[in-house]
Each structure stands twice: as structure tokens, then as C-alpha cells.
Amino acid sequence: WFTVTFLARAGAHEVRCQVRGGDPGYGETAKMISEAALSLAFDDAILPAQHGVITSAVAFGNVLIDRLDHAGISFREQ
Numbered sequence: 801w802f803t804v805t806f807l808a809r810a811g812a813h814e815v816r817c818q819v820r821g822g823d824p825g826y827g828e829t830a831k832m833i834s835e836a837a838l839s840l841a842f843d844d845a846i847l848p849a850q851h852g853v854i855t856s857a858v859a860f861g862n863v864l865i866d867r868l869d870h871a872g873i874s875f876r877e878q
Contacts, residue, residue, distance in 0.1 A: 802828070805878070821873040828873055835867040836860060 802824045808815045821828040839847065839860050848861045856864065865875050
């Protein structure tokens, strides 16, 4: 099992997000890859309109977060 806290700062703004899930070495990695593929296959109309060499956060936005949350990987703002 894993728990990771991310901290992002931009000027005076700060956001913390805690991500929790199961075995990151196998089970959760498979979920992440599978849900990203399903997003590309079925959610094209609601994915962010970005192109080129971009991160998964930019490519999938909240669509992937919602899918992963439903699959058991939780994202909670702190």
C-alpha cells in the first residue's frame, strides 16, 4: 500500500493532494495504465484539448483522476 502527498506552489497559491492506493509495484500500475487507455478510447470528447509532448495530468485532466478514484486509487485535497 502507498500514500503520497504532493505539494504545488505558484506565487501565493498552494495546493496539497494526498494519493492513496494498493500495491504500486503491480496492481495500481496496471490500473493507471488501463484507465489511461480507457480514457483515450472512450472519453475523447471530454479530454482536455492539448496536443504534443505533454504530461499525463495535462493530457487527461480530471477525467483520469475520476477513473482512478472509481478504481480504488484515492485523490484528496488537503
